[in-house]
Amino acid sequence: MNEMYCKVREKDTFRFVNKTNKSIKTVSRFLSALKSFYKSQIRLKKYKYSNPMIDSYTILNEHKNVGVRKDKPRMPSEAGTEEPNLTRRLTDSYFKLINDEWQPEIIGDKFLPFEVYKAGKKVNWSLREQVIAHMLFEGGARASEVIELTIGDYRARNSFQEAETFNKGSHGKRVKFIRFSKDTTKLLMRYINKERAKYDESQRTFDELPNDAPVFLTAVGTPFTRQSWYYHWKKAMDKCEMKLNPHKTRHWFVTTSMREIYETSKTDAEITQRKNQLIQYMKWSNKDTIQIYEHYFDEGKHREIHNQMFENMKKLEEEYHKQKKNNKNKKPKLTVLESVGNMEMDEDILEMLEGLE
Structure with missing residues (x-):
C-alpha cells in the first residue's frame, strides 16, 4: 500500500489488491515472488510456519484444480491467443490481484524490422x-x-x-x-x-x-x-x-x-x-x-x-501582442450576458456563465 500505491480490502479469508493509477506494473510479479520466497524458505526448513501468502481455506476447495492445464499458463481472453476456457483454476493466493488488465506492448517504431535485419x-x-x-x-x-x-x-x-x-x-x-x-x-x-x-x-x-x-x-x-x-x-x-x-x-x-x-x-x-x-x-x-x-x-x-x-494558441498570442502595439489606447471589447432571466439552459452552460460574473 505504501510502496506500490495499491488499495487493499478484506474478503472472507483473503485480501483483494486493487491497483491505482500510481501503482507500478510489477505488482503481480512482486506477489508471486513473495509467495515463492516463503515456499523456498519452508522447503529449506528456514521458516517453520505455514506460507502466509497462501489462503489455506482455498486449498480445501474441491474445485481447486478444475480447468488447470499442466505447465500451460493461460493468457487472458483479450490477448486473442487461446480458445475460451469455460472453467478456471481458483487461485490459492492470500492476496488476489484484481482489475489488472493485460496490455500488449504497442510498438510504433517504423524502422524496427530494418534494425532487426541489420542485427x-x-x-x-x-x-x-x-x-x-x-x-x-x-x-x-x-x-x-x-x-x-x-x-x-x-x-x-x-x-x-x-x-x-x-x-x-x-x-x-x-x-x-x-x-x-x-x-x-x-x-x-x-x-x-x-x-x-x-x-x-x-x-x-x-x-x-x-x-x-x-x-x-x-x-x-x-x-x-x-x-x-x-x-x-x-x-x-x-x-x-x-x-x-x-x-x-x-x-x-x-x-x-x-x-x-x-x-x-x-x-x-x-x-x-x-x-x-x-x-x-x-x-x-x-x-x-x-x-x-x-x-x-x-x-x-x-x-x-x-x-x-x-500551435493555434501560439499564433493567436502573437496576433494579440501585435494588436496591442497598434491599439495602445483602445480597450478590449468583452461581451458578457448580464442576465439570463428565465431562460432554460444546460447545467454546463450555466456553470460557464457563472464564471463570467
Missing part, C-alpha cells in the same frame, strides 16, 4: 533466418506458425505470396494464412532451391519436394524447430543489445496495419471494414483485442489535435 547481418544470419524474420514482420504470424510451415502449406494458396498455417489452439489444423511481400517470396524460393537443397537428403528443389516436407531444415537435414531458431534470434539481439521478444513482431505488425488503415481510409465505414478484415486475418479468438490498439491510435489522434491547438 542479423552482423551475426551472419543464413538465408533461412533472413526469410523467417521477413515473414514474421510482414505476415504478423507467431514464430512457430512460420518455422513449421510445409511445402504443401505454401502450395495450398493460389498466390506465391501466401501460405496456409495453423493457429494457436487449432492443434495443427490449417485455419488461416499468412501473406508476405514479393521480395520475401524471392528470398524464400532462393532458400528452398539453393540453401535448403544442400541439406535435403536427396538435394531436391521446390518442384521435386512432397507436400509434407518442411520448408525449413537444419544443417543436418532435420525439420527446423522454434527452439533451434531462437538461438540465432537471441544471438543477433544480444549482439546489438536489443531486448526484443520475437512475439513483439506480431504486435508491430498489428500496430503498423492499424496505422495504414487510419491513414489511408477515406470514410469511417472503410475503417470499420478494414479493421474487421484485420481481425479475420489475425484469427483472434476475442475480437476485443483490437480495441487495445484502437485506444493507442485514439490517443495519438488526440495528441495531434491537441498539438494543433497549441
